[in-house]
Amino acid sequence: MIITVASGKGGTGKTTVAVSLALSLTTDARNTRIPTNPLMSCNPLYLDCDVEEPNAALFLKPVFEQRDEVGILIPEVDFDKCTYCGRCAEVCQYHAIAVVAQKVLVFPELCHGCGSCTLNCPEGAIHEVLNVTGVIEMGRADSITFGQGVMNVGEAMAVPIIRQLKQRAIPSDTSEQVVILDASPGTSCPVVESMRGADFVLLVTEPTPFGLHDLRLAVEVARDELGLPIGVVVNRDGVGDRGVDEYCAAEDIPILMRIPLDRRIAEAYSEGRPLVEALPEYRERFRELYERIEGEVQVRYQSGGFAQSSSNTLSIKR
């Protein structure tokens, strides 16, 4: 089961929800609860995909065991072979390589690493070299396997780092593994990459006009464009207006959990303490949230409504 926790808007409590959901599903947390769900036989895998500003580690405090540089393959020209024919520049859709007189210029910050220039060079004069844009760190936070991508300062392309983090960390069979992806805020390409392949997208919002505006955008991406099942967590419930409730009712989007505005939650956040540790009574509520997500996925599966979700979930053991 792959769950992406996202929010159209920053500051809605996305990481608070993702971290608490993961902590509530650990074996330790489940020991108090019998029977356990067979789906949850493994401890969760948590991936912080907010590579521009990862912050889940502040709450989960993982010990990192592995750190690898990652990036994209960019062209490097062998000028002994190059005839300056200009073919590489013609095929580059991103204007990342230019041939000027007797020079071939590569602009790494524009290159998407698509490889077209290398494939199309008639002289075989291009080879590819790794342009490091960030790191992937893997480790453990007690019984949670934790991974994060960290993009280097000044880099612009987050998607390749997120893609490589997912490829390295997510097992091929997730039928008995809960994977929680903590997406960046917004609805841009990094968020789409974090949602792609998920079985469910959990959208965290707040009941204000700003929250509603950005929730609509997130729904357009997750449900309307990617075809994924979605649900909403309303954080700071009670502030603002009823716009989010009315929108979700009209769009038939389930509100799976409400977290009231509570000073104790804000204090725990400011101290880097997860919600379920500061207020243990929330553990059960987050386990119920997981079960509601599981139910939504099952309904969608049984109705044959999967579009791009992980095929692994189709072998869910019940």
Ligand code: SF4
């Ligand atoms: S396509 Fe190859 S030979 Fe032609 S200009 Fe580019 S690098 Fe040089």
Ligand code: SF4
């Ligand atoms: S790898 Fe792709 S994006 Fe980069 S320079 Fe070559 S053609 Fe352009």
